[in-house]
Amino acid sequence: MREVIARRNGILYIAALIVGVMALLSGPLANKEGMTWMDVLCIVVNVIGMPFMIYFLISTPSKVIERLDDKLILREYPRKKNEIIINIADIVAVDFMSNPQKPSDKIKNSIEIKVIADGVEQIYYCTSILKPKKVLEKLKALIGKE
Secondary structure: OEEEEEEEOOHHHHHHHHHHHHHHHHHHHHOOOOOOHHHHHHHHHHHHHHHHHHHHHHHOOOEEEEEEOOEEEEEOOOOOOOEEEEEHHHEEEEEEEEOOOOOOOEEEEEEEEEEEEOOEEEEEEEOOEOOHHHHHHHHHHHHOOO
């Protein structure tokens, strides 16, 4: 049985795409007399940037963490096919991700999962998660830490 535990927040990609479209349209429409070098630069940057935004929007997996029976499937950037499969029994701890600049602070929309498999400790990070508190509660309940 598959259960989606966490979904990715794609608002940044959509917002960047909207800003790119607006900038692309506002360049030639703003100046009625003729195009300046700044208008041409805006158009060139947006024509190059918009396909990248569309690619990242399409290729970024919407389901970040999925449960399949007794395993967790973690999907990473930039393609949907990058999957990490973890046994739920191997998970040691689940918490919000630590801020690299200030280790005492936590990043609220990112989760780290500590796993010990075959005597090796690994830490996996899941970023840009929708409703991270509910996801953290669900993961803690799965591993029995709640």
